Structure formats: structure tokens, C-alpha cells
Amino acid sequence: xxxxxxxxxxxxxxxxxxxxxxxxxxxxxxxxxxxxxxxxxxxxxxxxxxxxxxxxxxxxxxxxxxxxxxxxxxxxxxxxxxxxxxxxxxxxxxxxxxxxxxxxxxxxxxxxxxxxxxxxxxxxxxxxxxxxxxxxxxxxxxxxxxxxxxxxxxxxxxxxxxxxxxxxxxxxxxxxxxxxxxxxxxxxxxxxxxxxxxxxxxxxxxxxxxxxxxxxxxxxxxxxxxxxxxxxxxxx
Amino acid sequence: xxxxxxxxxxxxxxxxxxxxxxxxxxxxxxxxxxxxxxxxxxxxxxxxxxxxxxxxxxxxxxxxxxxxxxxxxxxxxxxxxxxxxxxxxxxxxxxxxxxxxxxxxxxxxxxxxxxxxxxxxxxxxxxxxxxxxxxxxxxxxxxxxxxxxxxxxxxxxxxxxxxxxxxxxxxxxxxxxxxxxxxxxxxxxxxxxxxxxxxxxxxxxxxxxxxxxxxxxxxxxxxxxxxxxxxxxxxx
DNA sequence: TCTTCCCACATCCTATAGGATCTCTGGGTA
DNA sequence: TACCCAGAGATCCTATAGGATGTGGGAAGA
Numbered sequence: 001x002x003x004x005x006x007x008x009x010x011x012x013x014x015x016x017x018x019x020x021x022x023x024x025x026x027x028x029x030x031x032x033x034x035x036x037x038x039x040x041x042x043x044x045x046x047x048x049x050x051x052x053x054x055x056x057x058x059x060x061x062x063x064x065x066x067x068x069x070x071x072x073x074x075x076x077x078x079x080x081x082x083x084x085x086x087x088x089x090x091x092x093x094x095x096x097x098x099x100x101x102x103x104x105x106x107x108x109x110x111x112x113x114x115x116x117x118x119x120x121x122x123x124x125x126x127x128x129x130x131x132x133x134x135x136x137x138x139x140x141x142x143x144x145x146x147x148x149x150x151x152x153x154x155x156x157x158x159x160x161x162x163x164x165x166x167x168x169x170x171x172x173x174x175x176x177x178x179x180x181x182x183x184x185x186x187x188x189x190x191x192x193x194x195x196x197x198x199x200x201x202x203x204x205x206x207x208x209x210x211x212x213x214x215x216x217x218x219x220x221x222x223x224x225x226x227x228x229x230x231x232x233x234x235x236x
Numbered sequence: 237x238x239x240x241x242x243x244x245x246x247x248x249x250x251x252x253x254x255x256x257x258x259x260x261x262x263x264x265x266x267x268x269x270x271x272x273x274x275x276x277x278x279x280x281x282x283x284x285x286x287x288x289x290x291x292x293x294x295x296x297x298x299x300x301x302x303x304x305x306x307x308x309x310x311x312x313x314x315x316x317x318x319x320x321x322x323x324x325x326x327x328x329x330x331x332x333x334x335x336x337x338x339x340x341x342x343x344x345x346x347x348x349x350x351x352x353x354x355x356x357x358x359x360x361x362x363x364x365x366x367x368x369x370x371x372x373x374x375x376x377x378x379x380x381x382x383x384x385x386x387x388x389x390x391x392x393x394x395x396x397x398x399x400x401x402x403x404x405x406x407x408x409x410x411x412x413x414x415x416x417x418x419x420x421x422x423x424x425x426x427x428x429x430x431x432x433x434x435x436x437x438x439x440x441x442x443x444x445x446x447x448x449x450x451x452x453x454x455x456x457x458x459x460x461x462x463x464x465x466x467x468x469x470x471x472x
Numbered sequence: 473t474c475t476t477c478c479c480a481c482a483t484c485c486t487a488t489a490g491g492a493t494c495t496c497t498g499g500g501t502a
Numbered sequence: 503t504a505c506c507c508a509g510a511g512a513t514c515c516t517a518t519a520g521g522a523t524g525t526g527g528g529a530a531g532a
Binding site for chain 2: 014015017018053056057060061064086089090092093096097100104163164165166167169170173174177
């Protein structure tokens with residue numbers, strides 16, 4: 001059996017547990033389950049038409065992300081919602097990670113600028129759609145989800161260009177928590193206009209070629225996000 | 237039918253998954269295995285006298301720490317040694333984490349000061365023992381391991397008092413990599429005197445009650461560690 | 473009426489078996 | 503000599519079964 005040139009590699013072989021992991025992760029991030037709900041091994045295995053073994057492996061993996069909790073001999077449960085102190089700590093951790101990554105990524109090369117502008121445009125477009133729906137009196141869950149995804153992508157661009165894999169790993173680990181925060185703390189639609197404007201400021205700062213400007217812009221943005229979130233948290 | 241060295245003998249039948257995880261982690265951190273060595277599920281299960289299922293779960297957990305790598309349908313292997321770029325990135329990540337934690341922990345309360353002084357004494361004592369052995373011409377692996385543990389404990393004290401669980405988690409995740417670095421990059425005995433002196437400076441800075449002084453001392457210490465490590469890395 | 477005990481059910485945890493895949497060795501051919 | 507191929511052995515992956523543990527309801531006693 002000879003190998004055809006051009007077809008070698010490229011196909012990532014994945015075990016069954018990876019598919020199971022993605023399915024459960026998807027289910028958790030969709031927010032369809034209440035915190036504290038039981039996640040029975042056998043039940044999930046039946047629903048997915050697989051054996052308990054790959055489900056068990058996926059649950060171990062999920063446990064490391066903080067999305068599920070495990071109690072020995074009692075099974076897995078959806079993790080409880082984030083409390084106020086955890087929320088504050090999460091913001092601090094993000095601030096540290098992203099400002100450091102910004103400092104490392106500056107001054108920006110043409111590739112970073114290109115991706116950043118693209119992500120910024122996508123974010124702005126998603127923001128417009130949310131604003132339109134909001135003006136029409138609708139609160140579209142689908143659009144809100146896409147908006148949050150665009151926001152996450154924008155920040156991910158910087159992390160991907162900081163040149164440090166450990167920072168990227170940490171950011172992705174925190175990502176699940178951030179997502180959880182948005183589900184619990186921010187029930188309504190966020191402050192689209194401010195966020196878009198601040199993202200644009202970050203892009204401009206990167207484009208200026210300076211080193212300190214992007215860090216300052218990103219710091220300002222994250223601090224503002226924290227302020228607005230906590231204000232929304234306290235009361236309406 | 238080969239057996240993995242260091243894994244002979246059974247294990248207690250209570251809390252199997254966690255026990256298996258600890259045993260394998262211990263084995264990996266002891267440095268008894270070469271990077272790239274195969275970690276067969278069935279082999280380990282036989283050596284530990286358990287079934288493959290808990291071993292499999294432990295391996296998933298270990299995969300998240302970066303100590304082992306997995307290839308679908310091909311099994312697990314001991315992670316390859318850290319290259320020069322990963323080493324540099326690791327130092328940067330540590331610098332970010334620990335300086336931020338120091339800033340959050342300052343000014344120090346009496347509890348932090350107490351623990352810090354205790355850890356510093358332990359570190360100094362371990363350093364003396366290493367220096368004595370070195371003067372006698374011996375390079376005691378046991379003493380060196382204890383010295384590194386004391387060093388890790390010292391830094392862990394600050395992380396435990398920074399008041400941010402996410403920073404602590406990140407630090408513990410990086411801990412495994414740091415340990416790996418010491419095994420690969422620092423074959424010989426480190427610079428005991430400088431490290432002890434710099435730790436003492438950190439303690440003093442915390443004791444001064446100022447806010448900026450501890451951050452400066454910690455930054456200086458970590459930068460020096462990096463310098464010395466890279467110098468030791470380049471040539472003898 | 474409240475507390476305590478006991479038993480049946482559900483679930484988790486572990487062990488064993490079988491199918492699928494990879495690796496390696498040996499022989500054949502250009 | 504170098505390359506290709508085939509088959510056996512070992513290993514991984516998944517499925518199924520049985521033992522161990524936690525949970526909830528009902529009955530007996532104070």
C-alpha cells in the first residue's frame with residue numbers, strides 16, 4: 001500500500017472521548033442546565049449511545065476546566081454559579097493576563113494588525129445586529145451568543161500573538177470561567193457601544209506603533225468592563 | 237512483557253483514581269523516566285495491580301499538566317524536554333504571575349510574614365546542607381530535591397496569600413513545568429548563596445510595610461534566576 | 473408525632489473480554 | 503542493496519457485567 005504524495009498527514013485522528021468531550025462542553029456552555037444538576041455517567045452514555053468509559057474520561061477533562069465538580073462515589077454535577085468574590089478575582093486575573101500579553105505583542109506586526117482589524121470588524125457587526133434587535137424590542141439569544149463569541153475572538157487575537165504558549169493556555173482555561181460569568185452575571189444584553197469603541201481604541205493604539213499605548217488602551221477597556229459588569233451586578 | 241521501573245507493588249483499594257494519579261505523578265517528578273518513554277496503560281495497570289480504567293482516568297488528568305503527551309490510538313508518552321524558547325516563555329510567565337501576586341499580597345499581614353520567615357529559614361537550612369555536601373565533593377540527589385522543594389514552598393507562600401484562586405491555580409499548573417525545567421536545564425547544583433540572599437531580601441521588603449519594595453525585590457530575584465539559569469544552560 | 477432503623481433501588485466504581493489499530497520482523501522483488 | 507509487503511504480536515479503545523457505595527421511602531418504637 002503506497003502512500004500518495006500530498007495526502008500524508010493532515011487528518012487528525014481523534015478518539016471517541018474527544019467527541020464526547022466536545023458534546024458535553026457544548027451542552028454546558030449553551031447554558032441549558034441549571035447549576036448543581038446531576039451529570040450521571042450512565043445517563044449521558046445512553047443519550048450519546050456510547051459506553052461509560054469515554055464519558056468518564058471526558059468528565060475528568062471537564063473537571064479540570066472548573067465547569068463540573070466531582071464528589072467521590074457520588075458523581076458529577078454542574079458547577080455552582082460564580083460568587084461575587086470569584087467574579088472580582090476573575091477580572092483581576094484577566095487584567096493581568098491580557099495587559100501582559102498586550103505588552104508582549106506590542107509593537108504590532110502587520111499580521112497582528114490585520115487579524116485585529118478583522119476581528120474588530122466582526123465584533124462591530126455583531127454589535128450592530130444586537131443593537132438592532134434590541135431596538136426592535138427583541139432579545140435574541142442567538143445574536144447575543146455570536147456577539148460574545150466575536151468579543152472573545154478579538155481578545156484571543158492578542159493572546160495568540162504574544163508569543164507565550166503558557167499565557168495562551170492560561171487564557172483558554174480562564175475562558176470557560178468567563179463564559180460562565182456571562183451566563184450568570186450578565187443576563188441582559190451588554191453595553192455594545194462602549195465595548196466596540198474601546199476595542200477600536202485598542203486597534204488604533206496598536207496601529208500607532210507605540211509600545212505603551214496598547215497596554216494603556218487594553219487596561220482602560222478591561223477596567224471599564226469590570227465597572228459596567230459590577231454595576232449591572234449590583235442592581236438595575 | 238516489560239514492567240515500568242518504580243511502579244512495582246500494589247496500591248490501596250480506596251480512592252483508586254487519585255492514588256494512581258499520585259503514584260504516576262510521583263514517578264514522573266522523580267525523573268526516573270526518559271522523555272519520550274512509553275507509558276502503556278496495561279503495563280501500568282499490571283504494575284499497580286489495578287484495572288486499566290482508573291489508570292486511564294489518571295492519564296487524562298496528567299495530560300492537562302503537560303507532563304505527558306497523548307496520541308490517539310498510539311498511547312501516552314513522557315513529554316519531551318523543554319526547549320530554549322519554552323524555557324524563556326516559562327520564565328516570563330512566572331515573572332508575570334509572581335510579581336502580580338506579590339503586588340496583591342503587599343502590604344503583608346502578620347500571618348504572611350510569619351509563614352514567609354519560616355519558609356525562608358527552611359530554604360536557608362536546605363541550602364546549607366547542599367553547600368556542605370558540595371564542599372565535601374558529593375552531589376546528593378536527595379538534598380538537592382529537598383532544596384528545590386523548599387524553594388518552591390517559599391514562592392508558594394506568596395501565591396497562597398495573594399487572595400486570587402485563579403492565580404494560585406495557574407501557578408500550580410506551571411509548577412509541573414518548572415519542575416521539569418529543573419530536571420532538564422539544571423543538571424548540577426544551583427547557586428545556593430544568591431538565591432538565599434535574594435529570598436531574604438524579599439522577606440525584608442515585605443517586612444518594611446511598603447507596597448513597591450516587595451514587588452521590586454521579587455522581580456529582581458526572578459530576573460536573576462533567569463540570568464543564572466540561561467548562563468548555566470549555554471555552557472559550563 | 474417524631475425519631476430511628478432497615479431494606480430496596482439507583483448510581484458509581486472496578487474488572488474482564490473482544491474488536492480495531494499500530495509496530496516490528498522477516499521474506500520477496502526490482 | 504534498497505524497497506515493498508505480509509503476518510504475528512502487542513497495545514489501545516470500547517463494550518458489557520458484577521461488586522460496592524450512596525440514597526430514599528416505609529415501618530417500628532418511643
